[in-house]
Amino acid sequence: MENITCAADLKIAIQKLELERDIQGELFKEDLFRVYENLKPLSILKNTLTEISSSQFLIDNVLGSSVGLLTGYLSKKITLGSTHNPLKKLLGLVLQFGVTEFIAKRPETVKSVGHFLISKIFHKHEVNTQKT
Secondary structure (H helix, E strand, C coil): CCCCCCHHHHHHHHHHHHHHHHHHHHHHHHHHHHHHHHCCHHHHHHHHHHHHHHCHHHHHHHHHHHHHHHHHHHHHHHHHCCCCCHHHHHHHHHHHHHHHHHHHHCHHHHHHHHHHHHHHHHHHHHHHHHHC
């Protein structure tokens, strides 16, 4: 800051400082509003979901586990149906657990098999549509 030698210089310096204070006050209000908006529960939930959906590792784990659980359940239902025999129920649970673990721990294998099957299904469909 420069040396102030007269009243006019003092007035100018005061005006500059008041203008700087007003600008800083506006910036502070904007920052405070932004913090307030980010602390709303809906914003926190939205930001969390955005971060989760952008995490490929988490998506792969959730998808692998979900597919494992679904295929384990379906394999149990397909092989045993609805039985009342306790031994068959136990065997069904073991089968379900085994299939779930196998698929959940090998998501890349399941993904490649799925891509292969889908490509074969759509390839046959394309061949059939080209023949007609």
